[in-house]
Amino acid sequence: MDRAADFDSILVVATRQIGDVLLTTPLVRAARRRWPGARIDVLGFAGTLGMLAGNPDISHTIELPARLGWKGGLAAARRLWRRYDLALVTDGGDRAHALGWIAGRRRSGIVPPGESSSSWKQRLLHHCVMAAGDRGTVHTVAEKHALLAPWLPPASPVPAVTVPEPEDLPADLAAALKSGAVVVHAPSMWAYKQWPIAHYAETVRSLLDQGHQVVLTGSGSPRDQACIAPLLALGQPPALLDTSGRLGFRQLVTLLHRAALYVGPDTSVSHLAAAAGIPVVAVFGPSNPMRWAPWPAQAGQPVTWRRAAGRQTVGNVTVLQSELPCVPCGRAGCEDHRDSRADCLPHIHPERVLAEARRLLQPA
Structure with a gap:
């Protein structure tokens, strides 16, 4: 894989809970540092992207309903079809990988090992990170950061988590x-x-x-x-x-x-x-x-x-x-x-x- 590749548009697929979305921000920061001029969007489910408010590394957030249905799925596919040079799939779920394949011309994703769906997910990816699982030894933040391994120098440090922009208290x-x-x-x-x-x-x-x-x-x-x-x-x-x-x-x-x-x-x-x-x-x-x-x-x-x-x-x-x-x-x-x-x-x-x-x- 070309370590010097330049991407103008990147989609981060983060279709899990609020805390998981927050823990994608080191990946986003690393992508921003690697491609400072790129458009970097984050896709997640409605109600989960509040942790990204004011994040300076993110160009736009894209919210989808948690339950798309056939009509919603087709609408999302038309909206996302090959819009991005690179899709980073941070969730091992079937829907996340399908969205990554739809949106990204090149794809890097996390795949859960030992599941019946693992083989087809790997075939969709240009770079695969095998999930460590809840009993593993790799922190989920470092695991997400590894999605960029083909385009970063070896042993690149993992950035900090980015908090939302502060707002005044009542x-x-x-x-x-x-x-x-x-x-x-x-x-x-x-x-x-x-x-x-x-x-x-x-x-x-x-x-x-x-x-x-x-x-x-x-x-x-x-x-x-x-x-x-x-x-x-x-x-x-x-x-x-x-x-x-x-x-x-x-x-x-x-x-x-x-x-x-x-x-x-x-x-x-x-x-x-x-x-x-x-x-x-x-x-x-x-x-x-x-x-x-x-x-x-x-x-x-x-x-x-x-x-x-x-x-x-x-x-x-x-x-x-x-x-x-x-x-x-x-x-x-x-x-x-x-x-x-x-x-x-x-x-x-x-x-x-x-x-x-x-x-x-x-x-x-």
Whole structure:
């Protein structure tokens, strides 16, 4: 493959969840550095591209409905047909690869190994990156960056994650927010990633008792609100602020820039906090940190996570895990489905999180 190839138009296909979209930004930054004059667009599903707001490396974003149907699929095909010199397919799914083939005259993509669809996907690609899988050793950020391997010098450093452009907070929250606040994100989208709410409550209570302002984040969804509701009785404003359902991603960046510490689970907001540069304490259960730990803000240097370490820190990110021998299993909890329990998470006691908070909040 021609390492010196010049591409005038590039499409990044990012058809997964919000956090996965955010983790494509190092790939986008690397492409922008390699081809500074190119048009670089990102295609994703409606409601998932907010993490890209104001990203200076992106020319345009293209939103498609999550359920295209035949008519929608044909309309998308007509809209995208061979519009791009290069398509970078960051998702191993069938639809992502079909869209990449439709849109790009040349294609580089991630392919899941061992699946019945893997062979036809490889045949569509000019460069193939075999996915490491949730039990693998290659971080998803580095895996996406490898899509550019044919056109970059060997061992090119992986850029940092790019956060959305900051936006002002609502006036009442901006006025109430104190220097040194601790942001706590309690909700997880899936049950098998959910640290017990009772553990969050003990953590929040202790932080408040120590005189720290605590700011709760989350969406306005019923699940998020159910997770946050028990924490609201632990304090009153301004000591305890509830921002759930009020902030977009750009406002979250502003909040994180003004805070002193973030505590949260394996979720998109934890990735955002890490990229914003705030000290992060991330509570991990079944997920493999080698694949999914928040990417630290100090990228450009080697980022190496261990599979299981109890406690490990890379840059501004500390990951805490249970020391049960099955951790991390790389599955969707003990029963391997989204609503499964994860016995490892209750074993991470609040005292461990609070110890990290004390260490990170003490004056330099």
